[in-house]
Amino acid sequence: MPSPTPPINVLATTQPDTLDAFWMPFTANAQFKGAPRLLVRAQGMYYEDVEGRQILDGTAGLWCCNAGHGRKKIVQAIAEQAGTLDFAPTFQMGSPLPFVLAQRLAALAPAGLNHVFFTNSGSEAVDSAMKIVLAHHRARGEGQRTRFIGREKAYHGVGFGGMAIGGLPNNRRQFGLQLGGSAHLPHTLDLQRNAFSQGLPRHGAELADALERLIALHDASTIAAVFVEPIAGSAGVILPAPGYLQRLREICDHHGIVLVFDEVITGFGRVGMPFAAQRFGVTPDLITFAKGASNGAVPLGGVLVGDAIHSSLQQGPTQAIDLFHGYTYSGHPLACAAALATLDVYAEERLFERAIELGEHWQRALHGLQGLPNVVDIRNFGLVGAVELAPRRDAPGSRGYEVFRRCFHDGNLLVRQTGDTIALSPPLIVEPAQIDQIADVLGAMIRATA
Numbered sequence: 001m002p003s004p005t006p007p008i009n010v011l012a013t014t015q016p017d018t019l020d021a022f023w024m025p026f027t028a029n030a031q032f033k034g035a036p037r038l039l040v041r042a043q044g045m046y047y048e049d050v051e052g053r054q055i056l057d058g059t060a061g062l063w064c065c066n067a068g069h070g071r072k073k074i075v076q077a078i079a080e081q082a083g084t085l086d087f088a089p090t091f092q093m094g095s096p097l098p099f100v101l102a103q104r105l106a107a108l109a110p111a112g113l114n115h116v117f118f119t120n121s122g123s124e125a126v127d128s129a130m131k132i133v134l135a136h137h138r139a140r141g142e143g144q145r146t147r148f149i150g151r152e153k154a155y156h157g158v159g160f161g162g163m164a165i166g167g168l169p170n171n172r173r174q175f176g177l178q179l180g181g182s183a184h185l186p187h188t189l190d191l192q193r194n195a196f197s198q199g200l201p202r203h204g205a206e207l208a209d210a211l212e213r214l215i216a217l218h219d220a221s222t223i224a225a226v227f228v229e230p231i232a233g234s235a236g237v238i239l240p241a242p243g244y245l246q247r248l249r250e251i252c253d254h255h256g257i258v259l260v261f262d263e264v265i266t267g268f269g270r271v272g273m274p275f276a277a278q279r280f281g282v283t284p285d286l287i288t289f290a291k292g293a294s295n296g297a298v299p300l301g302g303v304l305v306g307d308a309i310h311s312s313l314q315q316g317p318t319q320a321i322d323l324f325h326g327y328t329y330s331g332h333p334l335a336c337a338a339a340l341a342t343l344d345v346y347a348e349e350r351l352f353e354r355a356i357e358l359g360e361h362w363q364r365a366l367h368g369l370q371g372l373p374n375v376v377d378i379r380n381f382g383l384v385g386a387v388e389l390a391p392r393r394d395a396p397g398s399r400g401y402e403v404f405r406r407c408f409h410d411g412n413l414l415v416r417q418t419g420d421t422i423a424l425s426p427p428l429i430v431e432p433a434q435i436d437q438i439a440d441v442l443g444a445m446i447r448a449t450a
């Protein structure tokens with residue numbers, strides 16, 4: 001008798017003979033492979049691991065599954081698209097999907113950001129934005145504006161451009177001199193003045209004035225753009241004081257400098273509106289996005305481009321290519337189908353609004369951890385949060401790792417560890433009882449780690 005056909009999802013749960021071949025990104029490979037954490041399924045708010053345990057997702061995967069996991073509408077859209085048009089080039093060719101998606105995204109974005117350049121990731125979005133800015137200045141006869149200003153503790157992905165304007169020392173140390181000419185603003189984390197702020201911190205708007213000093217040092221005529229995350233996520237959720245982003249906008253306007261918000265984490269409802277730009281009432285010239293755009297189901301990123309920048313690159317003859325840049329998979333049909341279905345789910349379930357509706361409950365639950373051993377700060381805004389722990393002497397990061405590991409193995413909870421900070425960003429479908437569970441488990445594991 002022929003053996004029955006294995007179920008289609010068998011590959012997802014197939015056990016590897018060895019973990020050696022996959023060189024895992026941003027991972028202590030040897031440590032992980034000694035005690036792996038392997039996920040095999042996901043549905044709603046939960047992952048399932050190889051042992052069949054249900055793991056509550058406190059991080060929306062990696063800040064990307066904002067609508068939760070295994071959403072039928074998204075799964076179906078991807079499956080149907082794969083069977084209809086698996087791939088279509090977008091160099092001098094097209095398919096309707098990326099045009100439809102770009103229109104939908106422009107409608108969600110702040111007014112004036114009406115054009116979308118598609119990429120596959122946040123890193124590519126950042127490097128694409130940098131190239132768009134350079135091309136824009138050159139088209140306007142200001143090709144000497146080549147300097148980029150980032151910020152300490154920023155994360156803008158791992159391309160050479162994003163790495164140069166990023167401000168996380170570990171991400172730069174191994175890789176030499178970086179892109180020439182970048183400079184950095186000070187970060188806005190200030191535990192002395194702002195520890196345990198509920199929502200935005202009171203102090204620090206004046207840190208934006210450091211931009212004036214960089215301009216005085218380097219001269220505005222050399223500066224192409226300022227890149228900031230409205231809320232720095234990867235460095236452990238660093239919030240801006242009210243007025244900080246407005247001040248950056250004013251200074252950039254005054255000096256003809258392009259302002260870019262990297263919204264790879266803050267986009268798609270994380271702070272209660274489509275983009276943090278809208279929540280903070282500050283409109284940048286470009287927005288980079290990824291992650292939540294397609295609910296993490298198929299890689300997709302992009303750059304939302306303001307009209308002025310876009311039109312500066314449309315001045316050549318019609319037959320001229322206006323931007324010599326792009327990826328084979330820019331506007332990939334599967335990614336676009338996933339993103340369109342994702343946007344439907346966000347709208348149908350009013351998920352963006354939930355980060356505001358649940359914001360107070362979230363704040364109360366997290367700040368209930370104040371006073372636990374080694375907790376030196378708690379930060380929250382929208383459905384983002386962080387609990388910062390005091391580092392162990394001579395072993396920075398080890399306390400944070402231990403809490404993360406205990407949460408997963410002993411508490412059935414997935415959190416994100418960055419140094420000694422535990423970052424939280426649950427899917428926007430999270431229920432109040434699950435918020436309480438996240439806080440309870442995290443609190444117990446912090447106590448157990450003391």
Ligand SMILES: Cc1ncc(COP(=O)(O)O)c(C=O)c1O
Binds near residue numbers: 121122126265290
């Ligand atoms: C603000 C920001 N920019 C860029 C990136 C890079 O995105 P990706 O990992 O998709 O390349 C990230 C990833 O976390 C991010 O948080």
